[in-house]
Amino acid sequence: LNSVYSALPVTVFERMSQLARECGAVNLGQGFPDDPGPEDVRRKAAEAVVSGSNQYPPMMGLPELRRAVAAHYGRWQGLELDPDAEVMVTSGATEAIACALFGLVEPGDEVVLLQPLYDAYLPLVCRAGAVPRFVSLAPPDWRIDEDALRAVVGPKTKAVLLNNPLNPSGAVYSREDLETVARAIQDSNALVIADEVWEHVVFDGRAHVSAMAVEGLADRTVKIGSAGKMFGMTGWKVGFLCARPDILKVLAKAHQFLTFTTPPNLQSAVAYGLGKERAWFEGMRAGLQAKRDRFAAGLARVGLAPLESAGTYFLNVDLSSIGVADDVAFCERLVREARVASIPVSAFYAENAVRTVARFCFAKDDATLDEAVARIAAFR
Numbered sequence: 001l002n003s004v005y006s007a008l009p010v011t012v013f014e015r016m017s018q019l020a021r022e023c024g025a026v027n028l029g030q031g032f033p034d035d036p037g038p039e040d041v042r043r044k045a046a047e048a049v050v051s052g053s054n055q056y057p058p059m060m061g062l063p064e065l066r067r068a069v070a071a072h073y074g075r076w077q078g079l080e081l082d083p084d085a086e087v088m089v090t091s092g093a094t095e096a097i098a099c100a101l102f103g104l105v106e107p108g109d110e111v112v113l114l115q116p117l118y119d120a121y122l123p124l125v126c127r128a129g130a131v132p133r134f135v136s137l138a139p140p141d142w143r144i145d146e147d148a149l150r151a152v153v154g155p156k157t158k159a160v161l162l163n164n165p166l167n168p169s170g171a172v173y174s175r176e177d178l179e180t181v182a183r184a185i186q187d188s189n190a191l192v193i194a195d196e197v198w199e200h201v202v203f204d205g206r207a208h209v210s211a212m213a214v215e216g217l218a219d220r221t222v223k224i225g226s227a228g229k230m231f232g233m234t235g236w237k238v239g240f241l242c243a244r245p246d247i248l249k250v251l252a253k254a255h256q257f258l259t260f261t262t263p264p265n266l267q268s269a270v271a272y273g274l275g276k277e278r279a280w281f282e283g284m285r286a287g288l289q290a291k292r293d294r295f296a297a298g299l300a301r302v303g304l305a306p307l308e309s310a311g312t313y314f315l316n317v318d319l320s321s322i323g324v325a326d327d328v329a330f331c332e333r334l335v336r337e338a339r340v341a342s343i344p345v346s347a348f349y350a351e352n353a354v355r356t357v358a359r360f361c362f363a364k365d366d367a368t369l370d371e372a373v374a375r376i377a378a379f380r
């Protein structure tokens, strides 16, 4: 039973959620909202289950959803996507990432990963037979250094995997940041796999800039999105993958033998949801931003210094400000003794980990956030 997978631990999210249950902790570890999600979208799904088709939908996704994805990205990000040739529906963004890697990469190719990296990336890169090359980002601003990126991009680079907004740091990369990436890879054949699942979860009036909307990256980008994150229903696992027609054709070959399709009823509900008015998305952002601010103020009151969170469900705490140099030990104590679960950010590094940051999910009821703050106050 020796394989890439046999040696891996259970994911840090699953481990912390389990520990949270055992300890009776407030779970601010694994990132999911406690709100049930928009009722109209859920109703559409229920209606589609009862009166619609429950058989295999088309392999590339329901035409109505592919059209809705193209139209949504046109409205929000200025992209011009051909729904028939440039959009594919997947069973969540994780499947889309797997399609991109398995479809593009051959053993011995190199894939550049920016650390902190989402935990699914590295096992998929390794399973595809690629050699990972790392670029490390560091708090407080997690900026991408052009020279550091240039240093790992070469003739063997097949792709740079870019997560923007970045989980776990909450950093949001601007057009200028993305132009930095474009410059660093311009002399290579590298593609960009842009995991943009948090594109709608951005705060303080920011607008998400897709890698696909940046000169020099537009036609080398595989853009990945997620209905689960857009509508705060993380269990839905409906993702989208957008790419140039010739690239999409290849990635579709990977998709057809991974999951082949995605539940049709959820697809039609998502197609409806993507057409929601601008005000709904803005309201969702404002609601989450208020939670971020409430929780940040609470943490600051009990002496934990929050780092900036420009997007995602996550607020990070700088543990070095309280003399902590081991985030794993801190998060263990916090869940067992304070009964608040969080995630040590070192879990998102494959090497040279930053060990002084803990990640908290703030997409929770105000009462839950306040309870977490009160427990941390009692613990400290």
Ligand code: GLN
Pocket (backbone or CB within 6 Å): 011, 013, 014, 029, 030, 031, 032, 167
């Ligand atoms: N995306 C979630 C997070 O970052 C984790 C999902 C999972 O448990 N695999 O918390």
